[in-house]
Amino acid sequence: MNNLDWDEFRQVVSDYVGINAAEITRDTDVFDDLYLDSLGLFGLGSHITDTYKLNVALSLVASISRVGEFFDLLNEKGTPVEE
């Protein structure tokens, strides 16, 4: 468990997708509400993992559809990037 802060996390998402953080909830759909396509989801994944310096398998990112799932994935399965 990485003990990530939800408000900080959605701000990181907001910085990438350009949608106000206040509009982003756990149920926000990455495709319908953030207007990402599947490659855009990997772009968001790269941005988040770079920001938090955590690694997470791309194949797990590929099956995500909501922001809350992304938060849980990073919190539970993110492993520190080796410097």
Next chain:
Amino acid sequence: MSKNFFDYYSKYAQETPDKVLLRIDENTLTYRQFMEKTAVFGSALKKLGIGVDDKVGLVMPNSIEWYIAFWSAVRIGAQPVPIDPQSGSLELSRLIPSTTVKVLFVSEKYRTNNIINAVEQIIPSEFQISKIVCFAPENSVPQNECYISADKFAAEFGEADCEIYQPEYLHTMSLACTSGSTGNPKILAVPSGGFLSTQKDMGDYLEFKSDDVMMLGMTLYHQGGFGMGLQMALKGGTVMYQPQFNPISFLETVQKYKVNIIQLTSTLAKVLLSTPDFEKYDLSSVRICYFAGEVLPKEIADTFVKKLNIRVINIIGSSETCTMVVWDSAKDGDTDPSDFKKLYFTDYRVIDANKNDVAEGETGELCVYTDGVITEYFGNPELSAEKILTDQQGRRWFCTGDLVNKLPGVVVRFAGRSKRIIKRGGNLVHAEEVEACLLTHPMIAAAAVTDEPHPIIGQQIVAYIQPKGDEKITRGELARYFDGKLSAYKVPDKVVLVEEIPKDIGKIQFKYLRKKEYK
């Protein structure tokens, strides 16, 4: 008379009628069903008045229905026109008149794109089409006489028998669409005989067999993904696609159906290789991994060749050429996968701006000959004359826009693109098309679109925006604006606001752009 595709399908339908030709998830189409269903839909099209050379559009994702609609049109000599199911109303409003489609087959939706809604915005208000056949429940079909459900279409117009059209060698089998660099679509006229012979030759080269199973990561509505699958279908094998790429189900499917050939792009391969417990999947049935659509990094090729003991094929070219030049791990050993050689049924030249061959060691544009090179850009004779060269033997050569270095021997090394094309994953995005859409935004004074390297998707789209006044324009704002107008994959990944877009004699000066960024 030369053979046509239906000669192959008919033969396999007789020899192995219950064999699966196409599998998409758990949905299957056998060779016998293929012949039966293309007869029903082909005869229904005929009854609507569709005949030889008429255009039949398909706005549908990977599905059994896509395959039936495509081949039903071919069966009667009409020309299917696959359109990206991510297309919004803006793209459709260009493609429908440019392709002159008379009938449209559509699915209800694909991902977030509600296809029927996008079509309904422009038909019949802007364009007249004789019928729009909807693969959707009755209650989703618009209440307008030109819309009809596929079930009703087949029941009311279809018959069990339908004659098979015998095309001339140069007859246009289908039209393939790309978005075009300025928002004007490029529409490729694919020749029946040449397309067939090139796909068959490639299947022979790769030693595909009738008991092989092939799983593709690229899509049916992409000319490359469709063509590579055909190489297997022409051998009487089984072809598999996914409704949408999912790495875990891809691996499970390969394992479950003992797939022999997998087809990927570099991005899809990176995603697959990152799957937790990747090494626990049994991939021992896989003989070939077939790459196309993106630059293939050597480390990815090495993973497949050295760790998994799978032969890797990497091809370069374009939708306009069918199969082209290749890198083949079985023959080219430890060389770089961006070093390509021609095949026995293809040829290449490396040319300068005056279309003369460059000297060894120099860089020029790759020009490819295959028998499947398009005969023309439909409705665009100027572009056809610029890109398609015909030699003294009457062979068509296509100027690909790829820059290559002519190395000693018979090798060319990929060096980039000659035009402003962004290679985002397996998609080609024309910077000018995105700029044109941005400039319609009421708060944007000027815009310049370029690419930036990205570790996963190859290149990402970066839009430099000069807003009107003090407007703060975000990627989210642009995504909302693009929604329904252009495909989601063309939305800029990154937006950078600048004080001005530097221009010189009207051309954007990209080298000065970053210095203009707001601090």
